[in-house]
Amino acid sequence: MVRMLRPFTRAVTYTRWLHLFVAAVLPAVLMYVDDIWMYLSPVLLALAGPVPAMRVVEGFQARLLLTGQRQESDGQEIVVAPSATWADRARTVVWLQARLLLGCLVAVLTIQLPITTDNLVAGARGVPLGDGALVPVPGQHWWYALLAPLPLVLLAAVVVGSGVLITRLAPKLLGPSPAERLAALEERTEQLLERTRIARELHDSIGHALTVAVVQAGAARAAGDPDFTDRALSAIEDTGRAALEDLERVLGVLREARRPVSARPTLADAGRLLESARSSGAKLDTEVTGPLGAVPGPVSREGYRILQEALTNVLRHAGAVPVRVRIRVADGSLGLEIRNPLRAAAPGPGRGSGLRGIRERAALLGGQARTGPDAGDWQVHVVLPVS
Incomplete structure (x- = not known):
């Protein structure tokens, strides 16, 4: 009843x-x-x-x-x-x-x-x-x-x-109708892809900033040199400011803010990234070949994030070691190669998610990425089409 x-x-x-x-x-x-x-x-x-x-x-x-x-x-x-x-x-x-x-x-x-x-x-x-x-x-x-x-x-x-x-x-x-269902499915897929991209952005940017801060703070404490401490604090400040800009931009996307936010960095801004890694103790050997300005925006932005994640992994797992960075634009492709001496590193929290993000970024752009040991070094080798 x-x-x-x-x-x-x-x-x-x-x-x-x-x-x-x-x-x-x-x-x-x-x-x-x-x-x-x-x-x-x-x-x-x-x-x-x-x-x-x-x-x-x-x-x-x-x-x-x-x-x-x-x-x-x-x-x-x-x-x-x-x-x-x-x-x-x-x-x-x-x-x-x-x-x-x-x-x-x-x-x-x-x-x-x-x-x-x-x-x-x-x-x-x-x-x-x-x-x-x-x-x-x-x-x-x-x-x-x-x-x-x-x-x-x-x-x-x-x-x-x-x-x-x-x-x-x-x-x-x-x-x-079937057409409307397909359009709704495509919109939903775009939303999920955007969320995945934002998650990767936060992982790469914030992870890099925290890694630099930890490495610089530890090096400054061990050195006990006021001049070195000043340089370390400057590096932490610059990296933190860049991370805050990235965070502001991502939050603006999530909130659908109408006000303009700072543009995503590209390979043209790689100098700041390399200087941050160098000030953290990495001994960089950098070579840039070809016109970076000719690389399309999406490819250049993803290339910057791949380079950032690769350098973050070096600082996090290998420390102050020699790092070879090669950026090459030629034959309709963008090549990125980051190599450093291989060291045994204890697995840390989230180990492997950054490398997976590198491979995902390359795959989404129709490129290829190889990560892993190679002739006694750890290498990240990525090729992205630019045409």
């Missing part, structure tokens, strides 16, 4: 009832003009259905009254968008006709079933029956009182059942 009464404790049951009842307003208004106009209601709706904005109106009503959803959500089954194709327009016409038919039926039963109950009670009491009943109650019998609740029970079943039926019908007729 409790399960049967549960739908009547939910507000959506009554909003669905209202949604169907409103559909009968058009023929009811036309009936007061002329009875023949009432029968033209399906024709008028068939003419209005192909209007693109009609899908917006019906979708909003259905979403609000049938599901209780006011805003967009993932996996939305009822769309609020103009009809883009004739298939969408045809589905809107079918929806209008189905809602009109079911709405008129529910409206008639909503009025007639309580009248029937009233007439049954009147017949049981032996008083004159009221007017307006489509179902006559013949004679006057006391046992009509036993039948009086049945029309109300039927009305309750009509209210719940019709609401469930129209709610199940709505996604099929007002739901997204």
Whole structure:
């Protein structure tokens, strides 16, 4: 019994009832003009259905009254968008006709079933029956009182059942078309890729800044030289400021800020990155070949992050060692090679995620990345197409 009464404790049951009842307003208004106009209601709706904005109106009503959803959500089954194709327009016409038919039926039963109950009670009491009943109650019998609740029970079943039926019908007729589903899937994929890219950005930038800070602070403490300490603090300051700029830019993307944020660094800014690694104790042997300015923006930005992650790994796992850095732009490709003497390093937290990020960045740009031991060195070798 409790399960049967549960739908009547939910507000959506009554909003669905209202949604169907409103559909009968058009023929009811036309009936007061002329009875023949009432029968033209399906024709008028068939003419209005192909209007693109009609899908917006019906979708909003259905979403609000049938599901209780006011805003967009993932996996939305009822769309609020103009009809883009004739298939969408045809589905809107079918929806209008189905809602009109079911709405008129529910409206008639909503009025007639309580009248029937009233007439049954009147017949049981032996008083004159009221007017307006489509179902006559013949004679006057006391046992009509036993039948009086049945029309109300039927009305309750009509209210719940019709609401469930129209709610199940709505996604099929007002739901997204295959093209809209594909567009939504592509948008969702872009959002996930953007989140992954932001996670990599934070990992590379903040990880590099923290590594430089830790290495510089440790070296300054061990050196005990005021001049060296000043240089170390300057390096920490510069690296921290760059990391804050990256963090501000990423947070601006996450907040969808309208104000401009600082641009992502490219290989043209590699000098600052190399100087930061050099001041942290790494002995850099750097060689740049080819015009870095000719490298497209996306490739140059990802190349900067790959170089940053490679140098971070050197400082974190090898310390102050000789590092060979080669940046080469030639033959339609960008080559990055970072080599340092191989040392045994104890695995630390998150070990390997940076190298995986390097490989992912290269793969997304159609390039290749090799990381690992090579002839007694640890190497990061990346080739990215620039054409």
